[in-house]
Amino acid sequence: MLIFLLAAAVLAGTLLRQxxxxxxxxxxxxxxxxxxxxxxxGPFLTDVFEALLLFDVxxxxxxxxxxxxxxxxxxxxxxxxxxxxxxxxxxxRTRMGDAFFEHTRFNAVLTxxxxxxxxxxxxxGALSDTRYRVQTQVDADAVAIxxxxxxxxxxxxxxxxxxxxxxxxxxxxxxxxxxxxxxxxVSEGATSELGLGTDISVSLEHFVDEYYLEGxxxxxxxxxxxxxxxxxxxEGTIRVNSPxxxxxxRLHQSFFGQTAVMKVTDTAGQTLFSEPVPLAGRTKDEGRxxxxxxxxxxGLAVNVIGPTSGLTDPLVPAxxxxxxxxxxxxxRLVAVQNLSQGAPQEMEELSFxxxxxxxxxxxxxxxxxxxxxxxxxxILMLLGLVMLFYFPHRRLWALxxxxxxxxxxxxxxxxxxxxxxxxxxxxRLSDRxxxxxxxxxxxxxxxxxxxxx
Amino acid sequence: MYELSQYAFVxxxxxxxxxxxxxxANLVGARSVQLIGAANGGSISTSTALGAVDSxxxxxxxxxxxxxxxxxxxxxxxxIDSGRGPISNMYEFSLAFAWGAVxxxxxxxxxxxxxxxxxxxLPVALGMLAYSTTIPSEIRxxxxxxxxxxxxxxxxxxxxxxxxxFAVAFGGAVLYLFQRHDxxxxxxxxxxxxxxxxxxxxxxxxxxAMTLILGAVWAHIAWGSYWTWDPKETAALxxxxxxxxxxxxxxxREWRGAGAAGLLIVGFGATMFTLWGNYFLGGLHSYx
Numbered sequence: 215m216l217i218f219l220l221a222a223a224v225l226a227g228t229l230l231r232q233x234x235x236x237x238x239x240x241x242x243x244x245x246x247x248x249x250x251x252x253x254x255x256g257p258f259l260t261d262v263f264e265a266l267l268l269f270d271v272x273x274x275x276x277x278x279x280x281x282x283x284x285x286x287x288x289x290x291x292x293x294x295x296x297x298x299x300x301x302x303x304x305x306x307r308t309r310m311g312d313a314f315f316e317h318t319r320f321n322a323v324l325t326x327x328x329x330x331x332x333x334x335x336x337x338x339g340a341l342s343d344t345r346y347r348v349q350t351q352v353d354a355d356a357v358a359i360x361x362x363x364x365x366x367x368x369x370x371x372x373x374x375x376x377x378x379x380x381x382x383x384x385x386x387x388x389x390x391x392x393x394x395x396x397x398x399x400v401s402e403g404a405t406s407e408l409g410l411g412t413d414i415s416v417s418l419e420h421f422v423d424e425y426y427l428e429g430x431x432x433x434x435x436x437x438x439x440x441x442x443x444x445x446x447x448x449e450g451t452i453r454v455n456s457p458x459x460x461x462x463x464r465l466h467q468s469f470f471g472q473t474a475v476m477k478v479t480d481t482a483g484q485t486l487f488s489e490p491v492p493l494a495g496r497t498k499d500e501g502r503x504x505x506x507x508x509x510x511x512x513g514l515a516v517n518v519i520g521p522t523s524g525l526t527d528p529l530v531p532a533x534x535x536x537x538x539x540x541x542x543x544x545x546r547l548v549a550v551q552n553l554s555q556g557a558p559q560e561m562e563e564l565s566f567x568x569x570x571x572x573x574x575x576x577x578x579x580x581x582x583x584x585x586x587x588x589x590x591x592x593i594l595m596l597l598g599l600v601m602l603f604y605f606p607h608r609r610l611w612a613l614x615x616x617x618x619x620x621x622x623x624x625x626x627x628x629x630x631x632x633x634x635x636x637x638x639x640x641x642r643l644s645d646r647x648x649x650x651x652x653x654x655x656x657x658x659x660x661x662x663x664x665x666x667x
Numbered sequence: 668m669y670e671l672s673q674y675a676f677v678x679x680x681x682x683x684x685x686x687x688x689x690x691x692a693n694l695v696g697a698r699s700v701q702l703i704g705a706a707n708g709g710s711i712s713t714s715t716a717l718g719a720v721d722s723x724x725x726x727x728x729x730x731x732x733x734x735x736x737x738x739x740x741x742x743x744x745x746x747i748d749s750g751r752g753p754i755s756n757m758y759e760f761s762l763a764f765a766w767g768a769v770x771x772x773x774x775x776x777x778x779x780x781x782x783x784x785x786x787x788x789l790p791v792a793l794g795m796l797a798y799s800t801t802i803p804s805e806i807r808x809x810x811x812x813x814x815x816x817x818x819x820x821x822x823x824x825x826x827x828x829x830x831x832x833f834a835v836a837f838g839g840a841v842l843y844l845f846q847r848h849d850x851x852x853x854x855x856x857x858x859x860x861x862x863x864x865x866x867x868x869x870x871x872x873x874x875x876a877m878t879l880i881l882g883a884v885w886a887h888i889a890w891g892s893y894w895t896w897d898p899k900e901t902a903a904l905x906x907x908x909x910x911x912x913x914x915x916x917x918x919x920r921e922w923r924g925a926g927a928a929g930l931l932i933v934g935f936g937a938t939m940f941t942l943w944g945n946y947f948l949g950g951l952h953s954y955x
Contacts, residue, residue: 466891
């Protein structure tokens with residue numbers, strides 16, 4: 215039941231639009247987002263969905279509650295089943311009562327014209343040949359034989375269930391002690407501080423993007439140097455399928471773009487700003503590449519706008535940058551100019567120069583101390599499922615009692631374990647035993663009856 | 668090589684179509700022979716006719732094996748031409764899915780001496796081949812996100828086999844619904860169909876888990892996060908949960924019957940949704 219509820223929750227999270235975290239952080243854009251949702255789902259449904267937290271299923275209280283319930287459920291039922299699994303693997307009785315052979319789902323009776331001891335020996339031999347582990351118990355009235363195979367299989371169920379709890383534990387460790395910055399930008403020739411409580415900074419030597427003749431991208435790579443407390447500690451190339459890691463922190467290639475190397479000097483010729491400005495944003499109107507920087511001494515904020523790529527842009531011709539200067543901490547636009555490369559322009563009594571274009575790389579920075587728990591859990595999950603489903607536990611009992619005229623009455627029985635269908639296996643084993651004893655199965659019931667397909 | 672691959676594709680398409688026709692002939696034949704047999708009280712001519720019907724069934728199996736060989740050849744030629752696993756876009760995946768469905772169907776046909784299953788699984792495979800003709804087949808180079816030969820090959824081929832197993836479970840479930848009360852004489856018994864579906868899920872479920880895990884490993888490397896609730900991975904998780912729910916109900920509560928068969932049909936719907944979901948939901952799996 216719980217599993218279907220969980221499936222339904224995950225389905226809702228797939229089918230309904232989900233609010234991106236960046237929008238959720240900002241109430242104004244969230245309101246705007248909800249307005250759009252009203253357009254798509256209608257006002258009533260939108261309110262219902264919002265009240266049920268269905269627009270952010272995977273972070274909602276009730277989804278976590280559901281996962282918590284699942285954890286408790288798995289742990290309780292695993293403990294509950296432990297004893298049964300253990301007994302099935304190690305504590306099985308060699309001799310079963312007569313009632314077992316009559317009532318078990320798969321049973322057969324053989325009456326070979328052999329003495330009991332010979333019969334028991336032959337049965338043991340036949341079963342050992344089929345890679346079964348055989349135990350014999352000689353009683354006064356009968357010889358009991360128990361044979362089994364893959365007896366650890368039941369622990370697979372335990373492993374795969376516990377692995378689910380481990381995965382949730384790994385995710386919890388990640389959310390408590392991990393961090394991530396999906397948009398860490400470094401410009402060519404510049405160094406960016408990683409922040410997030412580390413002393414790490416990263417500089418970008420080059421970013422390269424290559425394309426196939428047909429057009430699709432072939433390679434994106436960033437050649438970087440990592441510094442710890444200002445000391446270079448690692449350098450190398452980051453590609454989409456080969457991230458770089460340092461001290462448990464991983465840097466992944468995520469996106470890239472254009473920079474404008476800007477220089478600002480005052481009338482005395484003193485440099486106030488000289489850095490590449492990553493144009494990582496987009497203008498609201500035409501979606502032109504947009505970057506910004508501040509000149510704190512003058513209380514100015516500057517926007518740098520690049521040309522729309524691939525088109526002739528009437529506002530920002532190719533090779534130029536449009537510069538908007540805002541005063542009062544970005545509230546009032548005081549000057550706008552298009553700058554040609556290398557030609558200084560006077561704005562607000564400062565000299566602005568667009569020196570050249572460059573590239574920036576966008577890296578995803580991740581520290582996830584829970585990841586090894588996740589991988590261990592994954593291995594346990596697979597191991598458990600393979601043990602449980604591909605190597606099921608098979609158990610066969612035989613009881614040999616003296617019959618009339620020097621014959622032996624052999625009763626064979628297999629339990630119909632709930633997680634495997636045994637009919638064909640039972641047929642195979644009992645035919646083999648019968649062949650070894652030179653007799654045929656007299657009666658028998660192979661339950662499911664896959665025999666006569 | 669590309670041309671050889673295309674020829675092999677056409678051959679496999681034809682062989683699969685022929686196989687389906689022969690399975691149908693086998694079925695219709697068995698049915699009419701049984702009707703005649705019932706009317707005559709079982710005369711000699713019935714058994715001769717049964718022999719003919721039986722050989723139609725045998726040829727059907729042979730045609731299916733041929734289809735599998737041609738399909739494998741098509742995928743192998745493509746691999747030689749492109750120098751990588753033939754499973755990096757929707758066209759290649761459709762072929763591979765058909766391949767997975769046919770091979771697992773054949774396994775059950777041989778293991779259970781059961782031909783009726785193909786009647787539902789082969790149309791799924793044929794459907795995938797027909798669908799593949801509607802999308803561009805040319806070999807395109809890999810975008811950076813897919814440039815991981817080992818993971819691409821293993822992640823996707825495991826997925827193909829899982830989907831194939833679920834297709835077989837679906838076939839068994841649909842036949843089960845027709846045969847619920849063992850009223851259709853030319854179909855296998857309901858209990859057998861139920862068991863085949865169950866067996867197919869037993870094969871598919873761990874494979875689907877492996878697909879999800881390998882996907883998580885790859886996402887961890889290429890996207891920096893082992894799980895991102897990307898639509899395709901979420902849909903795959905839903906599919907896995909549905910089959911997980913089926914297994915729990917079946918193993919712990921002995922749940923069988925029409926409800927269980929219905930759930931397997933829903934599960935296959937989820938599988939198909941996982942296959943195509945990224946087309947209308949977007950997300951990071953946009954290339955496949």
